[in-house]
Amino acid sequence: MALSIVKLRLDMSSALKAAALAGSTAFACLSSIGLAQVPVKEPPVPAIGPNLTVAPISASGVNPAVPVMSVQCSLPTKEIAEPSPLSNVTAKIEKDRRLKILAIGSSSTVGVGASDRSKAYPSQLEGILEKVWKDVDVTIVNRGVSGEVAAVTAERLLSEAALVRPDLVLWQVGTNDAVSHVRVEDFEETLTNTVHLLKQHNIDVVLVGLQYTPKFARDENYIEIRKAVNRVSEAEHILYVRRYQAMEFIARTRANLQMMADDNFHLNDLGYQCMAEHIAQALVANLFVRRRDQIAPQRPPTPQPAAAQ
Amino acid sequence: MTHDATPHGLAKDAILPRRAANEIDFWRGFALVSIFINHIPGIFFEAWTYRNLGVSDSAELFVFLAGFSLRFLSESRAENLTTVRLFMRLEARAFTLYAAQILITVVALAMLAAGALYFETPLLLQWNNAQAFFQEPVPTIIGIAALTHQLGYFDILPLYIVLMICAPFIVLLHRRLPSLLLPLSFALWVATLVSEVNLPTWPVEGRWYFNPLAWQFDFVSGFVVARATGLGSVARRHLTALRVIGAMIVAAGLATRLFDWSPNAFTVPEPHLVFVFNKTFLTPARYLHLLGLVAFFAGAFDRLMRFDVFRPVGAFFALLGRNSLHVFCAGSLLSLSGQMARFALEISIATDLMVIGVGIACLTLVAWLNEWRSRL
Numbered sequence: 001m002a003l004s005i006v007k008l009r010l011d012m013s014s015a016l017k018a019a020a021l022a023g024s025t026a027f028a029c030l031s032s033i034g035l036a037q038v039p040v041k042e043p044p045v046p047a048i049g050p051n052l053t054v055a056p057i058s059a060s061g062v063n064p065a066v067p068v069m070s071v072q073c074s075l076p077t078k079e080i081a082e083p084s085p086l087s088n089v090t091a092k093i094e095k096d097r098r099l100k101i102l103a104i105g106s107s108s109t110v111g112v113g114a115s116d117r118s119k120a121y122p123s124q125l126e127g128i129l130e131k132v133w134k135d136v137d138v139t140i141v142n143r144g145v146s147g148e149v150a151a152v153t154a155e156r157l158l159s160e161a162a163l164v165r166p167d168l169v170l171w172q173v174g175t176n177d178a179v180s181h182v183r184v185e186d187f188e189e190t191l192t193n194t195v196h197l198l199k200q201h202n203i204d205v206v207l208v209g210l211q212y213t214p215k216f217a218r219d220e221n222y223i224e225i226r227k228a229v230n231r232v233s234e235a236e237h238i239l240y241v242r243r244y245q246a247m248e249f250i251a252r253t254r255a256n257l258q259m260m261a262d263d264n265f266h267l268n269d270l271g272y273q274c275m276a277e278h279i280a281q282a283l284v285a286n287l288f289v290r291r292r293d294q295i296a297p298q299r300p301p302t303p304q305p306a307a308a309q
Numbered sequence: 310m311t312h313d314a315t316p317h318g319l320a321k322d323a324i325l326p327r328r329a330a331n332e333i334d335f336w337r338g339f340a341l342v343s344i345f346i347n348h349i350p351g352i353f354f355e356a357w358t359y360r361n362l363g364v365s366d367s368a369e370l371f372v373f374l375a376g377f378s379l380r381f382l383s384e385s386r387a388e389n390l391t392t393v394r395l396f397m398r399l400e401a402r403a404f405t406l407y408a409a410q411i412l413i414t415v416v417a418l419a420m421l422a423a424g425a426l427y428f429e430t431p432l433l434l435q436w437n438n439a440q441a442f443f444q445e446p447v448p449t450i451i452g453i454a455a456l457t458h459q460l461g462y463f464d465i466l467p468l469y470i471v472l473m474i475c476a477p478f479i480v481l482l483h484r485r486l487p488s489l490l491l492p493l494s495f496a497l498w499v500a501t502l503v504s505e506v507n508l509p510t511w512p513v514e515g516r517w518y519f520n521p522l523a524w525q526f527d528f529v530s531g532f533v534v535a536r537a538t539g540l541g542s543v544a545r546r547h548l549t550a551l552r553v554i555g556a557m558i559v560a561a562g563l564a565t566r567l568f569d570w571s572p573n574a575f576t577v578p579e580p581h582l583v584f585v586f587n588k589t590f591l592t593p594a595r596y597l598h599l600l601g602l603v604a605f606f607a608g609a610f611d612r613l614m615r616f617d618v619f620r621p622v623g624a625f626f627a628l629l630g631r632n633s634l635h636v637f638c639a640g641s642l643l644s645l646s647g648q649m650a651r652f653a654l655e656i657s658i659a660t661d662l663m664v665i666g667v668g669i670a671c672l673t674l675v676a677w678l679n680e681w682r683s684r685l
Contacts, residue, residue, distance in 0.1 A: 142514040142515070143514070143515055143516075144513065144514070144515065148437075148438075148461055149350040149351065151350065152350070152461075155587075155588070156589070158574045159574050159582075159585060159587045159589070159590075161574070161575075162574035162575050162581055162585070163505055163581075175432060175435070176432075176435070176436065177350075177351070179430075179432050179433070179436070179652055180350050180351045180648060180651065180652065181351050181651050181652065181656045182350055182351035183351065186351075197573065197574075197575070200575070201575040201576075211432070213430070213431060213432060215429060215430055215432075216430075216432070221656075
């Protein structure tokens with residue numbers, strides 16, 4: 001009990017610091033794209049957005065000048081993900097000029113039909129990443145099954161990861177556990193254990209969070225599962241693509257864009273495109289943060305590189 | 310499994326007299342109830358099924374018993390299966406299973422669609438691998454018909470269909486060269502584990518959840534030990550010794566669960582599928598655990614049936630097991646109903662108890678109706 005109070009205080013203080021740091025950048029960022037009137041409700045996180053496009057092309061071949069996000073999907077980077085080191089991915093890109101990604105999890109990992117394959121988010125992601133890293137060979141192995149709960153996926157994920165030996169796992173997780181009312185503690189434990197194992201074996205993990213639907217905006221279970229994904233990503237220092245926030249943000253600000261299909265029932269192609277772009281943005285931004293710190297050694301080292309902006 | 314009575318899981322839909330409970334039907338019914346509960350993720354009672362007490366689960370038992378039953382059917386005097394009749398009979402059975410798979414898949418998709426409309430929740434359309442159908446119906450309906458698109462938890466019948474299509478060849482091989490069947494099956498299993506080959510799924514990129522190339526070994530093992538000939542006779546003669554080994558395996562399985570231990574897929578030596586716990590490839594640990602369970606519990610049914618208290622329980626599971634295909638199909642749809650009920654209702658142990666209670670009552674009704682209908 002005492003321990004958790006201490007932890008809570010620590011969380012609070014770091015959140016406050018982050019808020020102070022992020023507040024100004026977030027505002028600058030938002031006003032620069034004309035969205036400053038939109039209230040930012042989510043817990044503030046360090047932003048890395050504005051500097052992204054002015055950086056030189058780094059030694060790793062990461063070309064941050066290449067725009068990752070199209071106009072209709074663009075939103076402040078802070079809404080998408082919190083930066084965290086992707087050391088294996090960086091090393092692999094620098095050393096071998098190749099990157100193998102295992103995309104696994106639920107729902108929109110589906111790559112349907114030969115003619116429609118390019119619409120699925122992993123294929124779109126592959127395209128974007130190969131554009132950003134021109135001489136890097138990106139392979140994405142798609143092992144998506146829609147509607148699995150994390151416990152089922154975790155077992156499959158570990159054995160597939162051992163077979164495929166990816167440098168990076170993109171794990172879309174949470175929606176179905178929330179909807180199936182899986183116990184939050186069980187969910188969190190599964191997630192933590194699996195992420196742990198992957199990290200132990202030099203595989204970077206990116207968690208892709210829950211889908212946003214207006215219907216579940218206030219669903220307690222949905223919120224709890226989202227919090228759990230957030231907790232795990234923070235505790236394990238892994239990249240977490242906040243799909244929910246990103247989608248919610250777009251829904252709030254660009255309601256006319258038909259992000260959801262006409263029947264509001266599933267993401268249309270634009271939805272997948274945005275998701276791929278958001279994940280790509282998060283990956284590229286992360287690698288860039290790391291590179292920039294190496295290029296500019298005079299900057300004081302900080303535990304959260306982006307927070308220093 | 311020393312009992313020699315004919316199990317009825319494979320019996321044709323002829324007029325059936327009321328039959329006494331037997332061991333195979335009992336365990337089959339037991340496996341069916343376990344499958345029904347295991348397929349409602351998050352439910353309180355999920356923690357109570359026997360997969361939480363060891364490495365293997367009801368799927369291994371179900372497929373093993375299917376092989377076991379095939380042996381009885383193929384050697385049944387009443388059936389008098391010549392080669393031609395054997396092919397006709399078993400391929401017809403495979404077709405029945407296929408029809409059942411298509412039926413439950415379509416009903417499941419309709420249930421998800423109805424749920425999505427009623428609850429105004431698009432998320433339901435993504436459950437259990439259904440999304441591809443609603444998003445890209447043109448390729449997906451081909452995949453459903455070709456069994457390369459399987460809904461989550463609706464993936465065991467495709468395995469059973471493939472096994473049943475191959476069943477006449479298994480029986481023929483056993484008739485001509487009985488000593489070759491198990492070694493061949495074993496070789497295919499090992500080759501699959503080493504090569505990591507599996508059937509692809511389409512249009513969703515992935516692989517079969519139950520790899521038939523690996524799971525055939527479970528099926529053939531059941532077939533081989535079903536009768537007191539060859540390995541089956543060796544097993545029966547050394548049942549006491551096997552039971553001791555079985556007890557040790559069961560205890561080891563229990564220990565892995567209690568201490569939450571499993572082999573680390575990344576650090577085990579190659580070929581790594583030989584050493585890990587993997588359901589898709591029926592890895593050796595899962596297979597051995599199943600054999601341990603079978604050896605340990607063989608004959609337990611007959612002993613238990615001597616107790617009056619157990620008899621209704623035995624009769625209940627055997628009723629379900631006798632009507633296994635009907636109960637399995639109903640169970641698949643009831644699991645999905647259970648998932649949806651848990652989605653719609655306030656979650657508590659009482660809700661979960663209700664979901665399980667209604668589900669098992671419906672399963673019982675389906676089994677009873679099926680027998681009553683055939684007695685009319």
